[in-house]
Every structure is written in structure tokens, then in C-alpha cells.
Amino acid sequence: MVSKYARQTQRPSPTAILNPRCDPVFKSMFTKGTKESDFALKDFISTILGRNIKDMKLVPNEEPVEILDEKMMSFDVNVTFDNGEKAELEMQGRNQDYDYESRAEIHAAKLLVSNNKRGSNYGAGKVYQISVVNFEFDKDDNSPLSWYAMRKDTGARLGDRLNVIFLDLVKIRRLANTPVEQLSKIERWGMYFALADNEKYQPYVRKIIESEEAIMVADSVVQKMSKDEAEWFRQNSYENAIWDYNHRMYRAEQRGLEKGIKKGIEKGLEKGIEKGKVETAKNLLKLNKLSCDEVAQCCSLPIDEIKKLKEELETER
Secondary structure: OOOOOOOOOOOOOOOOOOOOOOHHHHHHHHHOOOHHHHHHHHHHHHHHHOOOOOOEEEEOOOOOOOOOOHHHOOOOEEEEEOOOOEEEEEEEOOOOOOOHHHHHHHHHHHHHHHHOOOOOOOOOOOEEEEEEEOOOOOOOOOOOEEEEEOEOOOOOEOOOOEEEEEEEHHHHHOOOOOOHHHOOHHHHHHHHHHHOOOHHHHHHHHHHHHHOHHHHHHHHHHHHHOOOHHHHHHHHHHHHHHHHHHHHHHHHHHHHHHHHHHHHHHHHHHHHHHHHHHHHHHHHHHHOOOOHHHHHHHHOOOHHHHHHHHHHHHHHO
């Protein structure tokens, strides 16, 4: 007998896929440990760095069991290349209201320190901090890929060890509906991240997927994940935690703004009242009918201030 109550599902529709800009999905897509997942990760990093990565291995990066507090989570993908170089790959799927470039630079510095073996005479391999960001990182630069390295003012590199790289999905979206053959490979990867879960762009996304074997493989991993209710629960829990955090921050800002406005009004009123007292005192002094003591009492001002005002008026005369 079939229950009259349909089984509850968190998947919006039978064809909906997970959001690759969501940190847990992004990480799972590249770290399943399958041939498909490994192939997609190697191709994406090779595309970012502009060279073929022959071999690399994932560095374990365990996640906390609890996923309710976003600030406690780390979804970085860490890899070591066969030549000793290291890369850290992460998705920042929401806008950031803090100094993200400094955060990325510090992460890259930590990665470099960890890659410098004791007694190696500073022979550490290069490190790459790679961030896929869902916010506009540099509004003055139209390029979706930004690569930062330590240089002197003439442009010469320092040690070529520290590299910070950003792939800007906001700039990628501006290229939406550009013929696929006109997009670079990194733009196709970025377009997949930016639009994969957008039903409006599915025909266009399908063309992008079919244009690159590695993106097709990555999509097959996401498609398989999207059939798993546990993956949807994981994504929804994470996004709910983000929304809760953002709401708390918004309410805190509103409360601070309300207090600031109230304090400002009170301060403004105080200044206005004080200014009114001074103007009234000046007018009474100009009449020359009351003593300084009487004017001070009328205006609730210190006698010394009234005397000073009187001296100023006499000087003006």
C-alpha cells in the first residue's frame, strides 16, 4: 500500500543540480577520490596555471562534523604537485564585506611557510592560493583572471614563490551567451561554475559542457551528487547557516544604525538648544536692560560665558 504522504525531498525538481558555488559542493566535485574527480581537478588547476600538471595528490583536509557555523568550516582543496609545488583552491560563493585580498595573501604565506622544509636552504617550491570568487574583486580590471606575485616597482619578480590568483565569476557572467568557441578555456570553466544550476541558461551551459571533456566529467560528478538527498541536505544546511549569519549581521548593523541615529539626534538637539541659548543671551545683552547675572539666569548659561559674550559684543561695536 502506497502512503498518501509523499516522501519529502529537498531537491527542487528532478532535473535540478547542486550549486557548484556552494563550498561543500565545490569541494566534493574535486575531491571524491574517483578518476573523474581527479581528472577534473587536474585539468582545472592546469587551466588556471596555464601549464600541464602531470601528477598531483590531494592533501587531507578534514572538515568539522558540525556544519551549522560557517565560520568554523574549511572547504579548501589542497594539492601537492610532483615537483614539490603546492596549491590551495577554494570557492568564495558569497559577497565578502572584509579585506579578502589580505586573507588570500596570508593563506598563501602560510602555505609557503609549510612548504619550506627545515634545512632546505630556502628551497621551497612555489605555492598558489587560487580563489574562485562570486563577487567582483577588482572593478578596474576587466580580466576575469587576476594573478598577483611579489614584484619590485620595476615589475621584476622577487622570488617567484608566492602566487595569489582570483577567478572572478561576476566578470564571467557578463560574457554569458557569448558563442562558446569565442570563450577561453578558463572562461568556460568559470561559466560552468557561474551558471550550472541556473535553469534559464541550461541550453547554453550544455554547449559549454560538451565543449570540454574535463568540464563534462566534472558535470557528471555533480549530476551524480545531485541525485543524493544527503548532498542536498548538506548544501541547504550550509546555505541556511550563511543566511542566518548574514541576518544576524544585518540586524546588528540595523541596531547599531538605530542607536547611532538616536545618539546623533540627541547630540544635534543638544547643540541646537545650546546655540539657541547663546543667541537669546546675545539679544538680551544688546537690549542693555538686564545685568549679566540676570541674563545668565534667563538663559541657563554660566555667568563667565555671559561676560565673555558681552565683551565680544562690545568689541564688535
